[in-house]
Amino acid sequence: MARFDREAPNYQKDGYNDFNTFYIQAASGTKGGSSGSPVVDCQGRAVALNAGSTSSSASAFYLPLDRVVRALNLIRGCRDPFGSKPESAYIPRGTLQMTFQHKGFEETRRLGLRNETEQVVRLVSPAGETGMLVVDSLVMFAS
Known part of the structure; x- marks a missing residue:
């Protein structure tokens, strides 16, 4: 594994990212x-799904299973107790109308993160956390 915080590869040719x-x-x-x-x-446990690769290098991208498990549980929640076909499942993805990038702590300090804030984030984050999310752009929708 090279990185655990990569954005999805750019699929411009298909119009989807x-x-x-x-x-x-x-x-x-x-x-x-x-x-x-x-x-x-190494223990034979599924940990991710192959999501895509880049043709310009030998890099592949894998979707961690926690996202898949969350979606599967939402779909399972739509089934009735007698096991008939599920109703249409809604999988919420958030409505903040912005995109984020994961930046390492060194980069977030250059962007203005205060030492006190970094220490609090490190204290409450899982061991080995490498950074934080930073707002990259606003997503504007025409109404």
Whole structure:
């Protein structure tokens, strides 16, 4: 694994780009057609799904399973107790109308993060956290 905080690869040719979802990046020779394949750890546990790769390098991008598990649980919640077909499931993705980038603590300090704030974030974050989310752009929708 190379990075745990990568944005999705840019899929301009298809007109679709994911945002505000951070992927695992690894140097691997993943090729087309393997999207959705599981990524397993040394103990044989599925930890991510193959999401895509870049043709200009040997980098592949993997979607961590916590996002998949969340969506699956929301879909399961739409089933009735007798197991019939689920109603249409709504998978909320947030409505902040902005995109974020993950920046390391060194970069956030250059952007003005105060030492006190960094210490609080490090204290309440999981061990090994490398940075914070920074607003990259506002998403404006015409009404």
